[in-house]
Amino acid sequence: PGQVESDASLRLGAPTLRTNLALVRAVREANPDACLVYKPHPDVAAGLRARGKDEQQVRDWCDEVVTDVAMGALLEQVDEVHVLTSLAGFEALLRGRLVACYGLPFYAGWGLTQDVEPLPRRRRRLSVNELVAGTLIAYPTYVSRRTGRYISPEQALDELLAWREAAGRPNRAWQQLRRTVLRLTVARP
Incomplete structure (x- = not known):
């Protein structure tokens, strides 16, 4: 899933890859034979937030760009989800999908995701239920x-x-x- 490239979560939580194009290229290079579906951030698709500088090139690296499917419905149709810091990765974990993180979202580093970036400060493993309990019940x-x-x-x-x-x-x-x-x-x- 795409993100708003000016978002602070990318500036602060994506040490290496920081653009949607960089993410899609990395996923394609690691999975050359996969069917790669890209969903732009809803605010970008609606014209409410600015598109990334090179985001139009994403189409060259994926098989399909979808804008008219809800993320929940899309997650039911895929085997895995690759994200920078998107909350869609958390939603995918809740649906039992494999999640690859190229950034450092709150749900990375607990043994639930395939993490491209190391998170040495996280030294224990959590179950999905423990992550949900911490993020939706105990913390807020x-x-x-x-x-x-x-x-x-x-x-x-x-x-x-x-x-x-x-x-x-x-x-x-x-x-x-x-x-x-x-x-x-x-x-x-």
Whole structure:
């Protein structure tokens, strides 16, 4: 999966490869016979964030570029996922996929991923359940949208589900207007 190349996670968490093109080239060179599918970051695909300087060349190194498939659905169709620091790698781990990390995301270095970059400060192995417990239950602090008070992870999930149900499906015209406004005010050439 592609990332927004100006994102701090690449600047700080990708010591060697820092562009989508560099990632795709490295994956192709390591897997010359694989079917390589590239999904640009949704904000880049929508024109809300700037594309990487050489990102248009990614098409030369992969078999297919997909923009109209949700990441969750795509992860169900692939054998492995190669990332710089993308959260899609964490999502892939949750789905039991092999994940190769070319950067240093929070989920790398625990024995769950194939790590191109060494992480010597991590000296123990975690199970996926331990990683999930640490990152989604023990570490974060959740605050209620309704009350502004601290709540448990379970209460946060309940609020998110209720929020989603109450919202229903957004009006398509409003979604298009929102994208257009964001594209004009946020995206940089």
